[in-house]
Amino acid sequence: MKKIIMKRSLAIEIKGLRKTYAGGTKALKGLNLSVEEGDFFALLGSNGAGKTTTIGILTSLVNKSAGKVHVFNYDLDKDINAVKSQIGVVPQEFNFNVFEKVIDIIVCQAGYFGVPRKIAEKRAEEILKALDLWDKRNKVSRSLSGGMKRRLLIARALIHKPKLLILDEPTAGVDVELRYGMWKYLKELNKEGMTILLTTHYLEEVEQLCKNMAMIREGKVIAQGSVQELLKSLEKQSYVLEVYNNEKAQKQIMEVEIAANESITALIQKLSEKGILVNDIQPKTNRMEQLFLKLLK
Amino acid sequence: MIWIPFTTLLRKESTRFLRIWSQTLLPPVINQSLYFIVFGSFIGSQVSDINGVSYMAFLVPGLVMMSVINSSFSNVVSSFFGNKFQRSIEELMVSPTPNSVIIAGYASGGVLRGIIVGTLVFMISFAFVRPNVEHLLIVILFVFLTALVFALGGLVNGIFAKKFDDVSIFSTFILTPLTYFGGVFYSIRDLPIFWQNISKANPILYMIDGFRYGFYGQSDFDIRLSISLLIAFTIILVALNAHLLKKGLGMRS
Known part of the structure; x- marks a missing residue:
């Protein structure tokens, strides 16, 4: 793994990112974005603005058409596996095997990231307890409630201790009490040094959690900066x-x-x-x- | 970084087919038992020996190989497509697990199921006949390579499949006819020359023939040709799977 030395400490650096889908839809049109290490960053925009495509490219689920992506200075084109190792992703849709047990989903994911089984089992216990899912560890995932499934996605994303956690609308359809609990947990993770990139339609969430934000419109970043500074721009x-x-x-x-x-x-x-x-x-x-x-x- | 993801995937795959054993292990055993009873006992008693081997004994390698082929293929295609359909394949795709390990993990799951089913069918055959095993290593080599080839084929099918129908199309319209015409129930020496020549284009024929050689020490083709073909298919299918996974066909937009 070749690490490129750079001056700034950036968790994400995206330059000129473009994505044109097979049908001709241009989802990203030269997107530039920088997220500093340790930040709690919001990526905002209307539906179809390009947020999920950007996350898809970062997590290697979408092939980019052009542009450069660095995650903790690892080049996505040259060190894709090093990039993947840094990231934990909580997708918008549930994407686990509905016939598998909660504990198996988590421990398998750790295995894919090279975490030995015994360590994975210990970590799974800690994370599932923190997310109040430990009692459900032997339940098949399809029997969980919507809120539990969301927490399962978070647990799975954290099992390999990523430096960057990407959350694509993590609180969609989650009740208020649970949402506040998730906010608290995410704040703790960020406090411990984890960089968090969040997309959400709950704008209150951004004000409560995020230090910096970027607004995407039609595949380009139209504003980026501190949440508080941008709020001050309101007349x-x-x-x-x-x-x-x-x-x-x-x-x-x-x-x-x-x-x-x-x-x-x-x-x-x-x-x-x-x-x-x-x-x-x-x-x-x-x-x-x-x-x-x-x-x- | 390779061993842990590989064992994780293999463990997951084997747990899956063992958990649903009534769908994965039992049906082929029942099917092949019926073949033993109907073709071996009822009809076979009226059929003369083939190449000096009783018809029932002749059937054993073919029926074992048939179950190995079907089980190893269907295990991988259904598991991989199931993961694609539920999008749980993304768990692997966002991880640094190399494509070579994904291929090895799924293929090993298929090989394991194929060998378990093959062993069970072989054990069932003892109720009807006591087959001779002349070259144990050849038997093991052929069963392993054949299971591997069809597990890899199942993975190609799983990658290409877009809907549930696509999972069964290859198996129903190509694999099953090739297996039935692959010398499970007869020796091609008994066919007219024209059909012998046509049959030579069927790769499954060489697998069953080589496997049968391990039992009775006689084959229709040179055993080295059959082994070479199996190795060639393995290499081609590994390369094809690696290419398809790299492209992320049907998984990465």
């Missing part, structure tokens, strides 16, 4: 406030709009000075949704 934000008039003690609902670079705390302070107390604040529209729509315009 204004709307809030719904539940307020009390100090003298009349009457509850009222009011809508306010403030510039994106202004603080909501300053507004509360001003209202308080006028004898209006704020009991509750809710953003009128999701900020990430606003940003998403703005970038897509």
